[in-house]
Amino acid sequence: MIYLLEDDDSIRELVCYTLTQIGWEAKGFSAPSAFFEALKQEIPALILLDIMLPEEDGLSVLKKLRAASKTKHVPVMMLTAKGSEYDKVIGLDAGADDYLAKPFGMMELTARVKALLRRSAAAEEKTQEKKTYQIEGLFVDLARHVVTVDHEEIALTFKEFELLCLLLENRGIVLNRDQILNRVWGYSFDGENRTVDVHIRTLRQKLGTCGALIETVRGVGYKIDGESV
Template identity: 45%
Template sequence: MVIYVVEDDTSILKLIEYSLKSKEYEVTCFENGKDFFEKLSQDIPDLVLLDIMLPDIDGIKILKRLKENPMTSKIWVMMITAKTSEYDTISALDLGADDYIKKPFSVMELLSRVGAVQRRVELNDDNKNLLEFNGIVIDELKRTVTIDGEISFFTYKEYELLKYLILNRDIVISREKLLSYIWGYSYEGETRTVDMHIKLLRDKLGDKRKYIKTIRGVGYMLSIRG
């Protein structure tokens, strides 16, 4: 299991890192939110151990950003905090934290809680590979798309475009952003490439083509709303 630890107390950070690595977890540590988000843009972990009190962005704000982003909303998050008020605990849980542990904590308690999260992660592994939107199902493990139970065949770009739209459902995405994300920042083509692939995607979606909304002068949005 891949774990990111965000904690600004160096001694606690080293203790957590040593303890988790002793159990053969893959661990990356950060002392601030900025470095954490830079790494997160490259690789997604299974679990984040997140301190509330950080030098740049507090943990509650980081948690909120994680849960609001479709790309990171399914990451398991365990809050680590010296705060003892009921308000902080409830706030974190209300925002989607999966567990919390209060300082000072023992290594055995930490490993026990992380082990419990790992079992929950493994239990959800099968469903973790599925993205669903109103009868459209993407199996990321098999790289297949089914529409109302029937397999439909998509090219690589069509598949990636559909996946990105589903992950960002109800969010307006500009043509430029789609172009850079699907085709890469170095791609020198024009935004009409996106329009062409949207047309192909709509053709393959059949009746569900209506869910891809054209936002005039901006781009596209996948939504069941009118």
């Protein structure tokens, strides 16, 4: 199930129609109140979220989703008329997993949706391995989707968790931005390497004392060194 929170009737109807024609179930909502009421009944596999909404803006909705235990790991793609780099950074900082500016084509939208769902499914399979990582004060449990720093649990978004796991799986190896985009997002953003930098920055901040484990290799990319216990 895919939920779409979009107050523009024509866009909402077109997106839902397109998604159902491809074979996905989709429900559209014009206001946050109806959207949150639906979440009480069913948690979707993906949420498409506009920023400019009645009642409250999409960033406020996103923060509530990330703060709730049942929805904090649900992938969220922002759909918005705000297309500047600043707006994208704000959305990603707030916990969005992807960002698509209006006007957008249905082919691009469906490609992004497929990529997000594919990455979400792959991450779920990976958690079945019951693998853990521990480097210094950082501990990651894939199966339980738990990250702790000095024994204190840290709340990460879906993409932040995937990014951290990718770096841990490739300890000592420098991954460039294109590699990270393809492995974490499932495709490349043309000229959107800033997305990786934003997620690295917020990930470091959330990891606190262990944020320094993520090293920047100037002109190349990022890596984590150290042996997992």
